[in-house]
Amino acid sequence: MSDNNLMNRREVLQRVAMLMGGAISAPAALAILNGCSPKPGASWQPLFLSKEEGAMIEDVAELIVPRTTTPGARDVGVPAFIDVILKDAYPSEDQARFISGLRDFDAEAQRVHGKPFLQLPQTQRVSFLQQVHDAAAAAEKVQADKEVPAGERNRPFILMMKELTLLGFFTSQVGATQVLQYVAVPGGFQACIPIAQAGNGKQWATETSLRF
């Protein structure tokens, strides 16, 4: 959808909100207006990473959140999201740790399995990823137990990948509305109800842009 349409929709929403003054149900108005969002391209060109590095993170992101009965990380544009957020939202030392960690990850795959990561069969990529992940997660657990804030843990490559894949996926329209459930304007609050009556019973998508 074009920027122009996006703007129009926003204006419409603002106006609806202002006019209704909350007296009528907003969800109904929104249901009509919702339903379009920026659509990630199927192919992407990395702006920050090299082409090879881009191919690597695309594969790893898809292993972390794969396409199942619902779309996966690649489908919603997570690889391009990671490339751009690395470029613009991380200081240079974090960028450097990510890149050198990515290279170490590949070198370790080569050492253990005799081939670069991307040339390994699916089952070996999955088990290697799991191994590296579990070791890193166990190490970070020690910091977490000491209440070190998430932003100060100097996450290694594999956990930065996991964090950014989860972030990019579950804040995408598909992740929020098809895998989780989302209502832009709830219009009311029910504090405690049987889970089956809370929409479709899935986890609510709420904004989580801060460090976790």
Place this chain on the structure above:
Amino acid sequence: MANDQSATQDHSYDAIVIGTGITGGWAAKELTEKGLKTLVLDRGRDVKHGDYPTATKDIWEFPYAGRATDEDMKRQAIAARSGYAITQASKHWFVDDTEHPYTEIHRFDWIRGYHVGGRSIMWGRQSYRWSDLDFSANAKDGIAVDWPVRYAELAPWYDHVENFIGVSGRAEGLAQLPDGKFLPPMDLNCVETHLQQTMAEKFKRKLTIGRVAHLTAPLAHSPQRGTCQYRNLCIRGCPYGAYFSSNSSTLPAAEATGNMTLRPNSIVYELVYDDSTRRATGVRVIDTETNEHLEFTAKVIFLCASTFGSAHVMLNSVSKRFPNGFGNDSGELGCNIMDHHLDVGAGALVEGYTDQYYTGRRPNGFYIPRYRNLGGEKRDYIRGFGYQGGAGRLGWTRLMLDKSLGADLKEKAATPGPWYIRMGAFGEILPNHANRVTLDKTRKDKWGLPLLAFDAQLRDNEWKMRKDMSNDAAEMLAAAGFREVKTYDRAIGVGLGIHEMGTARMGKDPKTSVLNKWNQVHACPNVYVTDGSFMVSSACQNPSLTYMAFTARAVDHAVSELKRGNV
């Protein structure tokens, strides 16, 4: 008014209000409704109600999933200390700290929004009355100076403010936290109710739903405001006008009178004092768009520029009569900085209730009113603290260190996680003359005005209180049967509570205070200061409601004094 012609001249008004935040908006509304032609100045850009550019965006419409960029974090490094202010959805409400520097002798967190409406757009909306426990505390403890006001005098003004802004809450009949004129309360969830019950049984302590300036029912007098839609995106500005802000509420009321002239982009840098009349005649202003220096005159001036904004104007207003800053005969101007100390408390995981969930995003939590040093109890510190907290089911971020990856991870993420509960304390900071702000004449901002230099820190009483603030939270959560109780106590600077106050305190004696009980400068009765600077002690309740009540009361006083010819 005595002289209605004054407003017809370009730069002359009945009243000038400096600032448009919580108190400036109230001063503007009350003054204009009482018929005064009023010039309302704000240093920042104009923001009309509804002019909230991110308010209706979904998270996927923001770049970087809404996170701040590295550049944002450099430009807004002070505001980022809050942990929540600097996101793609909210960063435009906070100043560029590189353009608005200040000097920190000790770490000091001054978190600002320079635009019409000020921080009434981003405030936490928690609205609590003070009681005589608070107003008599300094006298009882023999510290600082006594409040010149008691609850009975203020109660009708609390009523007046609550009736207009709309405060949702539950009456509890507590002496230390008087009930107000409440709209229907929001609900506690099952885990919060569980904690409420065990606290009552085991500790005889109250837990109540937060009292918030949100409409849970329509207000007949403010048809432009709608009821809360439970989006919990308040910090972006509410297009429904469901929570109180100057923009949604007081400024439209002032505008409707036809008596308000709102002038954004106007930095007030000096109050003009006239020796012959012993009154302020007006204000000097820099127009930030043209860089012109202008002067405006009025019969009465309301300084509502925020605690340190007003301190800056007063410290910078030197004259033969006031060589140490406007109205500063006592030497107390800029001193006695207070705030609430926070970022200390505890969280826990909750067993059970897994068949229970919620719909809607409640922009509110629970409140535990102060219980320490009450009823004869004596801790090793004086005063006390309250808690704000909430329970909810953990979402996908809980899986960060979980072993699952792939389809398994995706499925877990779609299933509501266990309940988690957390509470954080807001503690009283004692007034201390040594906690102060001065002008740093060695550094200037881009308009050539001296910067502020902060020299304030937490002291012994606060550090002792902090131990109870984390231990009590853990004890109450453990007593409720919650598991993996963990306390936290993070390093903060004074100011991080964003409840700054005290730099022009009121008092009975002009030798030890800057303002009298009506918020009038002792030495210059046509200047009223009604933002947080008038506060004499900080209590532990969120202060905005009290600022509003004092502001409305001060306007009432000013207008009757004008009529009597005393101002």
